[in-house]
Amino acid sequence: MGKLVREFILFSRIGQTDANFNSLHDAGRLDIMHECIVSSLFLSHGLRRDVTFHAVLNGPPNPPVHIKIDGETLYDVRTDMDTWQGILKKTLAGKQHPGISKDKTSFEALLKSKAERDDYKIYVLEEDGEDIGKVEFGENAVFVLGDHVGMPKKTELFALRFGEKISLGKTPYLAASCITVINYTLDQRIKGYY
Secondary structure (H helix, E strand, O other), rough: OOEEEEEEEEEOOOOOOOOOOOOOOOOOOOOHHHHHHHHHHOOOOOEEEOOEEEEEEEEOOOEEEEEEOOOOOOOOOOOHHHHHHHHHHHHHHOOOEEEEEEEEOHHHHHHHHHOOOOEEEEEEEEEEEHHHHHHOOOOOOEEEEEEEOOOOHHHHHHHHHHHHEEEEOOOOOOHHHHHHHHHHHHHHOOOOOO
16 A cells, blocks of 8 residues: 545534634534544654645534645644644634635535545444444545534435445544544555554
8 A cells, every 4th residue: 555645524513613712622612623633633743744634613603614724734833722722713713824724615515525536535434334444445535524423414424425434343432533543544554564
């Protein structure tokens, strides 16, 4: 297996869609988004340049808001929550940060744009999906997951029209932990360990 480009899409059912908040936790649990960003993009003393992280926020006052973080062009960042609270407030207020963009793309439109590409394969994390150890991943893998509330059934069914269900087992892990396991699994495959 050669270089594998990874994208993660987090569906945030209650993530706040403006910059009027005092903490990520109180902004519709944007602290979960922060944890997922760190798990997706950060290594010890480095960044995963081949990873793109997306969050689609569906909370008040003006959903949806799509935030895209491109590991290739991201800089001037650290892993701590205070740094990301400042970055996300700035982004939601319409200001620029290198490697981060904001638009009004819905979850459905984002997923369809990935599905239309022949070189992309979409995987939806579900506890009753195919075991991740048995999945043959393509070169461009898009992983879809929900936050602590999870995706509404209708949204989940929409995602499954384009993606295949995969599972990390019956234990319900935190979204950020799922991303860590996926990154670890793919890293090992790239190195040829299994």
